[in-house]
Ligand SMILES: Nc1ncnc2c1ncn2[C@@H]1O[C@H](COP(=O)(O)OP(=O)(O)OP(=O)(O)O)[C@@H](O)[C@H]1O
């Protein structure tokens with residue numbers, strides 16, 4: 001492991017540079033192979049104490065990015081440095097140690113919590129795996145963690161099936177906090193919850209972030225969920241980041257037609273703004289990542305597509321502090 005002296009990497013907890021992830025897949029016939037590019041040359045950073053929202057439709061590559069950042073999936077190429085360490089350079093034991101700093105909260109705690117384990121053993125499991133404290137200390141720590149996740153420690157003896165979705169997600173969060181991580185990767189943590197429970201969990205995450213000085217990589221397929229927490233937002237389409245900027249810029253002055261379309265489905269509290277908002281409704285499904293459209297990959301669904309969009313791939317350019325890849329914003333216009 002080499003010490004990293006690059007200032008970008010010291011200021012940031014996570015640095016992702018030119019990341020690519022390809023999956024070999026079967027294409028039609030039994031022996032026909034193809035390569036699916038789930039993540040296509042993306043770059044992003046998460047500063048210490050910052051929340052980055054990663055948004056896009058199903059299949060855009062969000063979970064693949066999440067799993068690579070969490071060290072759960074190897075990358076194909078590019079660089080991912082977390083807390084100054086490139087996971088791909090580590091041996092298994094070092095990787096296990098370093099991965100402690102990053103924990104993942106999944107959409108459905110049913111898949112992350114063993115159905116036959118009590119709440120206590122689920123939350124205690126990471127502590128045991130890393131040999132943290134004595135048995136008595138671990139028990140006390142589980143209570144502390146449940147209280148942090150605003151769940152009554154009396155729930156300790158329950159099984160996942162004996163709790164509500166919101167309570168299960170609190171257990172998932174308590175478990176994720178057990179090893180005192182610096183970064184939580186939140187992969188659609190509230191997508192399966194009803195509106196009021198969703199708000200409760202978002203508030204809990206906001207409180208935890210302030211109390212514990214955490215950073216979040218918060219993944220969601222809808223922008224409204226990210227509004228409260230995200231300092232910056234990256235918008236993904238077919239494995240690429242098409243727009244990335246501060247929350248204020250993304251919500252109040254979106255540039256990419258895809259971002260505008262995603263926002264079109266988010267109601268704005270101010271009725272005047274809502275009435276005047278340019279409404280773009282996306283038609284059709286996201287194309288297959290095995291047949292990515294030529295030029296700008298969004299051109300087949302873009303209401304503002306021009307002839308060149310099907311031919312030339314737009315370069316990312318910075319407009320008013322926002323990075324956008326769209327021919328409506330050619331590099332010369334900046
Ligand atoms: N292990 C795998 N093998 C082959 N293809 C995969 C694998 N994992 C993901 N993919 C493909 O990569 C693309 C991105 O998947 P990913 O799960 O990252 O998307 P996502 O944005 O998280 O979607 P969702 O909102 O549905 O969770 C999809 O086309 C998916 O089918």
Ligand SMILES: [Mg+2]
Nearest residue numbers: 062063064187
């Ligand atoms: Mg996903």
